[in-house]
Amino acid sequence: MKRQSGKISQFFLMMFCAAFVFAIASTVMAAGADQMTGGKTSAAAAGSGNALVSIAPGINIDDKLRSDLEKKLAAINAKYDVHLGVVFMESLPGGKSAEQVAKSIAEGGNGYEQGSRGSMVFFVAVKSRDYYIGTGRYLNQIIPSKTGVKHIQDEILPLLKDNKFGEAAMKFAETAEMELAYYEKTGEPYDPANDFNMMAALAALVVAALTWYGVRSYLIGQMSNVRDAAAADEYLDDGSFSLTYEEDTFLYTNVTSVPKSKGRSDESSSSSDDSGSSGGGGGKF
Secondary structure (H helix, E strand, O other): OHHHHHHHHHHHHHHHHHHHHHHHHHHHHHHHHHHHHOOEEEOOOOOOOOOEEEEOOOOOOOHHHHHHHHHHHHHHHHHHOOEEEEEEEOOOOOOOOHHHHHHHHHOOHHHOOOEOOEEEEEEEEOOOOEEEEEEOOOHHHHOOHHHHHHHHHHHHHHHHHOOOHHHHHHHHHHHHHHHHHHHHHHOOOOOHHHHOOHHHHHHHHHHHHHHHHHHHHHHHHOOOOOOOOOOHHHHOOOOOOOOOOOOOOOOOOOOOOOOOOOOOOOOOOOOOOOOOOOEEEEEEO
């Protein structure tokens, strides 16, 4: 019995050692992977539900905010079958612009996963203060460059100018989610111009008219020398005007009409987002 017990103890000791070695190996591999990405990175391993958040070591973003951002992006990607990501670098890669880097990633560069509805990446180069929001194929039709991306730019630009990079990344995710939800509900891309409310405009017009009338009536009431005139001649003193001569003159004119030649109407121009191309927008902050 003692001999059998010894064998069992050796077996459990071997299992414990194996688990310990596996844990150390896993830690080393994870550290190596993080070092290869050049920063704090959470990347998609498979499927569009995984988000990409890549932040260079020198860029200070709160760990909790970054964790919330990763969860937010992962939830958006899983719900709408897209792939949104955030990439913050200290400097632009040699010879490339922010637009080139962002579009390259959004189109599947560097292993960036693609959702069935396309992808979008928010890229920032901190030192040169460049940024670009790149949309890949298909998603460019859901979030067009001229309206949807422009709206996201307007939301994040003030935060970028204040160096609030974490908040800007979160605002990017929230605004993109709003536009995706709008498209899901209406079947049309979000356009800020459509937010104009006719009823609110009419109500504002009525309030302005009532205010104007009230102020006008009050001012007229304060003027003691003003009264309503029943006829135009009441503005003249009796006997102050005497008409001495009256004559009507009519001028005859000759009018010649020449038909205007019609120009060619087969020339036209249009501007639209191509369903098979990438899009986006950005600049300096």
